[in-house]
Amino acid sequence: MPSNPVPVPTKWRRALPQAHFALLFALCFILGIGLVLLPPGQKIDQDFSRLLVRISRTVIGIWGGAAAVEGAILRAPGGFAVEMRDGCNGINVMVLLWAAILAFPASWKLKAYGLAAGTLAIQLLNVARFISLFYIGQYSAAWFEFAHGYLWETLLILDTMVIFWLWVGRVSRSGALRHAGN
């Protein structure tokens, strides 16, 4: 039986949805960072940091450790203190994930699921990161700088990438993946 020829997408046509995603993602990310840096965004950012520091103190207490909270500062009994500020609360990584999810062609229901579950996963990891930095800082200032500035930052982005990957897998399995060429 003769079959209708399946249209063969050109190289550029195949790249179109990817370019569309990349542009939309970059736009959402820059817009998100811009909103965070506005005065109302900064207020939310600081309040969120204080909340995360209190949660970290509670977790440390549950595991038998001791720490005191002063605003967004977590202080050890020995005198070492670490302040959560300038993106230490994971808000920039959250903006990254949100931008990727919002830019990806999927239903709003799945996007809402991805935003909620992804944010929760990032923040669970971020609290673990903050607590680990609290203890690394008491051990060595140099390794604190390494872990804080480089290792944990990149691990958080790697985790965000994998969270997004898992979410795309779920979108794909649900059959809700929309292709620009279809």
Next chain:
Amino acid sequence: MPAISLSPPARFLLRGSVLLAALLTLWWLVLINPLQSLLQAAAATGGAWLFSGSSELTITDAANGDWAFEVPIEPVVPPTPPGAAPQQIYSIGFDLARADAGGFTFGLPVFWALMLAAPELRRNWRSLITGTFVMALLEVVLLLLTVKILAYKSLAQVLHSHDPVGGWFLRCGEYLAVNAIPYLLPFAVAIVLHRELREQMFQWAAPIAASAPPARNGNRVAGRGSQRRIAVKRN
């Protein structure tokens, strides 16, 4: 004992985390100083193209190890008080903490870790080499861009500028150039250059495979990559 089968994202996460920790430690202990010296030399050379004026961009090491920049920028400072003669500025100097300068070299080990953690390394060694050069180039461009933003920020302070919109743009630019892009760059370059990783992650390849040109046996086969085993029989 049954072998543990991991999904591609889990495998990438596990391998990526281990490789990131290992390669970043290597960078921190061994590579950071040579890479920073190379970056400084490349930025001084590249700065001659980006910055024009009667003076040249200079980067020197301050006594505490920070990088001292002298950036050619030539605005006319309005007279204060009014009636006095306007002043011509020829350059602006500021320091960049050595730790912040290091932020423009750590993208290389991160990129290597991602490429090594991604599937099909044998087919992507060229991307690994190409990406290393692309990363090195982009890091220099990013440093020069940051220097330009910081120069304009310093200038705004000298001019006592209270422009909220301009200030917000400078702040946003500085945040992106220092705190966001250096971290995201190796991930973006890895995704762009590593086809299998991109296809697995975004799963855009499935409909492409189904619409690929037919092979001699009547099946439709996709091109290279993880989808090349997909074949759709057309009656």
